Amino acid sequence: MTISDTHPIDADTLDTAIQRFRAVVGAEHVHTEGPAFDEFRDPFEPRQWNAYLPSVVVQPDSTEQVQQIVRIAGELDVPLWTNGQGRNNGYGGAAPRVTGSVLLNLRRFNRILEIDDELAYAVVEPGVSWLELYTALREGGHDLTLSVPDIGWGSVIGNSLDHGVTYMQYGEDYQAPCGLEVVLADGSLLRTGMGAQEGNPTWHLYKKGLGPGLDHLFMQSNFGVVTRMGVWLQRRPEFVLPAHVIGETEESIIGMVDVLRELKLDRTIEGVPCIFRGLNAAGMVSRRKDWYSGEGRVPDELVDRIGRELGVGQWFLRLGMWGDGPVLDHKYAKVKAAFEAVPGVRVESVGKLTPAEAEELEHGSDRVITGVANLDLARISNWNGGEGGDTGGHIDFSPVLPLTGRATWDLIQQVKPIQEAAGFDFSLVVMAISARAALFVCGSKFNWTDLEETQRAYDTARTLIVEAGKKGYAAYRAHLDFMDLAAEQLDFGDHAYLRFAETIKDAVDPQGILSPGKQGIWPRRLREGR
16 A cells, blocks of 8 residues: 555555554554445545545544544654545545545544533534434434534534535524534644633633634644534424425526525524525436436426426525514515515425424425434435436535625526536535525536546536636635645635645644645645645
């Protein structure tokens, strides 16, 4: 086993590291081959490609074990790539940026350390999934609700650190995380915020502290390994109300976005509502081959028919509301009147439900926006999954833009022709991450057994990053293959932001052993020629 030319390490050193890792976590938790090893590659990368592969997977189950592993890596100069569950599949999954890195996977490190009913928060380790925390709240009889992502298999900590989205109150603008425990590159332990004081009871209650706030330094960075995090929860409401807003024409999205912004600004709507392209919504309940088996993108007339038959239109906005019955009645009436003032737009809802009734909703998407963790939407990846049905992949281009109809429409006019010219269905989800900004998640869906189609998907994503950069838009997260390209778009002050991040990297991890290259942040010795 060898590590790529970007970080050459001889086989003897790597073998020594493996033996020492086994002594820390047990031989059964160190994988160098077989099914337990193979799942830690990019799941959407063709098996003939080996661009991003680990040399070994190590799975600790405690902070102390993580500290020992980090110290061993430092002593032997072995790079580590860290993830929680490693299921961020549209951005490379568990795979490392530098081929041959040791993958530090934290799935076994999965205890729920605390659930505080009085102050409405939990404390979790990095292997805890959303589904596990949701289940613990329900089975424990806690009067608390968790804001969850679309697919419940991911790590609560991992998703939060990578700016992942959830959809209820504390999903908005990443409000849920509060207070981190972090293993630094020398193996020492840091607690952020009020956790800097031993025994401080406000560690997971107050997001700042005395002095600079450090939590965000460990989000989408490679400055440390997070081993504990506080998560804000909300009271279990009397009722929840899932609603759908359907736009029948392509231009409908302009008015839909503008109405949504105003309803979020006055807090009629909270959380993170999402506007799906009709074909994206179709992928929640069907597959491409159910509608079309021809070459290239789905024809426009068929897109129209799919929208009509499934009732999702050209644009499908899902949103959730929660609270007391009379409050929801008032909010829904206001939402319906505001959106239906836009030509070609209608609003639908099954009405108010108790949280228990929401658990029985037919569609996983509706359960997600009412705080019910599930795995149903994993099927979206297989929209273009080949004849076998399980070889679908997607690679996402995800800039941030102002939450205005005009900005959204202008970027669609730039992006859609590029995606369709490459032979892909135009795919888009506009996520209103706040009342002022949206995540514009545009993914190319492909069959990863088709090498030519997969390469086109990668090339298209790169093109879109550059073209959006020309309009002044940058990505909020990036796939392994174009982390450097995405970081390159941050060009103000001769890339002052990246240079500052590199300065921090060199100070806190001078050997560059922690996740080199993550989000374009490289240690000094690997920056030459980049």
